Amino acid sequence: MLRKIGKPVPDVPQSSVNADDVALIERVVAGDLRAFETLYRSYFPRLTRFLERMMRRPELVEEVLNDTMLVVARNAQKYNHASKVSTWIFAIAYRKALKALRDVNDPVDLDGSLDDLLGPDQHEPKDEMMQLQLRRVLGEAVEALSANHRAVIELTYFQGAGYREIADIMGCPIETVKTRMFHARRRLKALLPAHSEDLL
């Protein structure tokens, strides 16, 4: 019998249309600093997490986040209601992150090697350590993906975005999103130590 699956997960921020965000944007257009600060603070944790995961460069995160929100402040009047405010803001953040990575010559489409991230003794963790290490190993395997693959993983699993929304954010066709996710999954399978993959 199938387990009950495919239901929304309460802990994951669901990207539903947020009327509050739209109202805040309208107030920002009217020059309301407090509305902007409210918007900034409400997006700060989500953008921080997204940028940290996507960029792997903690030292650049705040700069990119502020560049993103500066664009929001300057171009609030250009928000056209065609997408959710969150989609619009994440799309700006994604483009800013790509630019920042290119500026420091960090390839955005190139996958890394798990050897760069794990020591040799960590490829075959002992049984008793497996469960404890699994989460870290998985995190490090995700780290070895390209920036674009990490962005899809982060937006899907941890920002609760659907594939259409991710396509809007990344400015690419839906099929590209699906393909990136599929390849990210396949790449993770290849990167994870065999025992860890079994546990998953």
Place this chain on the structure above:
Amino acid sequence: MTARIVNLSAAHQNVQELLPWFVMGTLDEDDRLTVDQHLESCVACRREVEWHEQMRDANIAQPLQRDADRAFAALRARLPGQLQAGTQEPRARASWFASAAEWWRAQAAWLRWSFALQPVAIGALAIALILGAGRPASVPQGAFHALSRTLDTPARLVVVFSPQATQSEMRRVLLANGARIVDGPTAADAYVLAVAPERAENALRQLRTESSVLLIQSLEAEKGH
């Protein structure tokens, strides 16, 4: 027959690509029904669902704790003039009193207290000078204390550290001067320090020499001059 196999394979591939969002509950109804139906007969996809559920639940990394106050303060100076100018929704020209009240609310709490206590301290000093004018010069002169504070109340200094100052460096500077942080960071990235009154002057002098300190100032009234 071949066409049917191809179609089945294409359907399987299609469902495999949808599984991450199926697990997250972010598929639309049509896609969700398609996946539901396929899962009833596909063991491989059911195993794949379990993997995606693990991935969803792994919460693979917690973001670093970052200071939204400090980050926002850094951005604020770059905001367009329209936003920098106002803290309220646009409205008819406010009275000077309303503007003053708005400015007052916008100040950090410690700064508001400093402003509020200044006239009190000045007034009290003036009264003390007037009352003490006819007294003999032999009245013992103790160390200076703001009249609004008890003798044991620590002196307060406001300090701005260099953005490059590390936590350990800040800790060293504070310990070396017997200071502790009692407020901040404010919107201007300043901290308020408390120092024993007898160490305040030395601490002020010493902190001015520290390379990790950009600005240091006493919040106490100046001595005698």
